[in-house]
Amino acid sequence: MKRLLLLAILLPAVVPAADFNGFVREFSRQTGAHQLYIPFFGLARFVVAVAHPAGTSDLKLAVFEHVSNRPLDFALTADRLAHGEGWNRIVRVRNRNGEFTNIYTRRDGNHLRLMVATLDGEDATFVELRIQPEQLMKFVDEHDGKHHLTD
Amino acid sequence: MKRSLLKLAIIAIAVAPVWAADDFKLPMNLEKLAEHATESVDVTLDQSTLQLASGFLSKDDPDEAQVKKMIGKLKGIYVRSFEFEKEGQYSMSDVQAMRAQLKGTNWTRIVGVKSIKGENTEVYLLKNGDQIGGIVVLDAEPKELTIVHVDGSISPEELSRLGGHMGIPELGKDKKTKGNGSSAGKDKKDDDEQSEKEQ
Numbered sequence: 001m002k003r004l005l006l007l008a009i010l011l012p013a014v015v016p017a018a019d020f021n022g023f024v025r026e027f028s029r030q031t032g033a034h035q036l037y038i039p040f041f042g043l044a045r046f047v048v049a050v051a052h053p054a055g056t057s058d059l060k061l062a063v064f065e066h067v068s069n070r071p072l073d074f075a076l077t078a079d080r081l082a083h084g085e086g087w088n089r090i091v092r093v094r095n096r097n098g099e100f101t102n103i104y105t106r107r108d109g110n111h112l113r114l115m116v117a118t119l120d121g122e123d124a125t126f127v128e129l130r131i132q133p134e135q136l137m138k139f140v141d142e143h144d145g146k147h148h149l150t151d
Numbered sequence: 152m153k154r155s156l157l158k159l160a161i162i163a164i165a166v167a168p169v170w171a172a173d174d175f176k177l178p179m180n181l182e183k184l185a186e187h188a189t190e191s192v193d194v195t196l197d198q199s200t201l202q203l204a205s206g207f208l209s210k211d212d213p214d215e216a217q218v219k220k221m222i223g224k225l226k227g228i229y230v231r232s233f234e235f236e237k238e239g240q241y242s243m244s245d246v247q248a249m250r251a252q253l254k255g256t257n258w259t260r261i262v263g264v265k266s267i268k269g270e271n272t273e274v275y276l277l278k279n280g281d282q283i284g285g286i287v288v289l290d291a292e293p294k295e296l297t298i299v300h301v302d303g304s305i306s307p308e309e310l311s312r313l314g315g316h317m318g319i320p321e322l323g324k325d326k327k328t329k330g331n332g333s334s335a336g337k338d339k340k341d342d343d344e345q346s347e348k349e350q
Contacts, residue, residue: 088200092193094185096236107203133207 020115020128023081024062030077033064033124055135057111060128067124071100074124078102078117087115112136175258175277175287175300177229178248184233184296187240194230201225217312225303231296238269238293246271246291249298253287269293279304 028035041061048059069077071094079089079102087104094100100119105112108130115128185191196204201222208219235241253260253275262274270292277285283306288299 088197088203090194090196090200092191092195094188094191094193096189105200105203107206110207112203112207133204134209 019085020060020062020126023085024126026081027062027077027124027126028064030081031064031067031069031074031124033067033069036063036065038063052132052135054139055132056129057132058128058130060126062126064124066122067119068122069119069124071098071119074117074119075100075102082115082117087113175249175252175285175302177231177298177300178245180245180248181231181298184241184245187235188233189236190234192230192232194228196228198226201227214312217309221305221309221312225301225305227300227302229298229300229302231298233296235294235296240294241296243291246289246296249287249289257284258287282306 024035027033038061045059048056067074075092075094082089082102082104085106087106089102089104091103092101098119098121100117102117104115104117106115107113110132112131112133113128114131115126118125118127185193205219205222208215208222210216210219233241250273252258257278258275259278260273260275262272264270264272271290273289275287275289276283277287279285282304284304286299286301286305288297290297
């Protein structure tokens, strides 16, 4: 019984969602870039799945090195792939030094999924988060006490 | 039945240009500016994204209900911002194209600030009866260009209620009464130290 319980807790952290994997595989196929293995990342996912920091219940990460895409091509590739998976791009930040960041969002039942796609030189990173919006807003409100437009 | 449909179609065609006249569209060539900019930011929150966000807000919580109501009336929020290394890397014709859309329609310029440093800020409101139907902010500086477009009905009271939520700063809140002396108190102390140094 204990083993079953442990498996039930660990399984969501160990088994990655198919859509993110598919996205990452397709990006790798289209750009020829190789995904980097990150040791102990499963443990980090397990901690997130259990502790839910700032309302985050799932974390996925894929890092690529030696991405030969030009920044704009990277952004267009990411946009195309994301759009096919039902993501909406809400933010795009482009830097002339070759940095590019796109932020996408998608509904997942009572949760919100956020995906951040970043290109920094030849390194591309994709992060996907599953967030409980109410807890995230509470976290943002609690940690934002500095900005007041008065004077 | 056919006549009614025909009438409806004629009315729709006649009215369409009037609606379209109030539409503010970000020029397509703005994307080209990003190629020359040291940094460009593009925020696009269209109606579907706003609806997605409002779907997570509770009707039972009074604050969230207000925000939900406000977001429900919005069609989109768009921000384009460009930072340039040198002056003259964007043309004033880019800004003029946007200004032209805001002239001779229901748009009213309510703020216009010009400085000798070449900074030029304008705020336009779209009047929709006694409501605001949209807001456009154009901020053109020698090395920076920012455009903000809030599309949809919004009232200033509703806007001010957003303050303090989702990381949005509180409008018109006294520093001394807010923050219990933590960050606000620190700001005041920093201000005092700065004025002492200047003296």
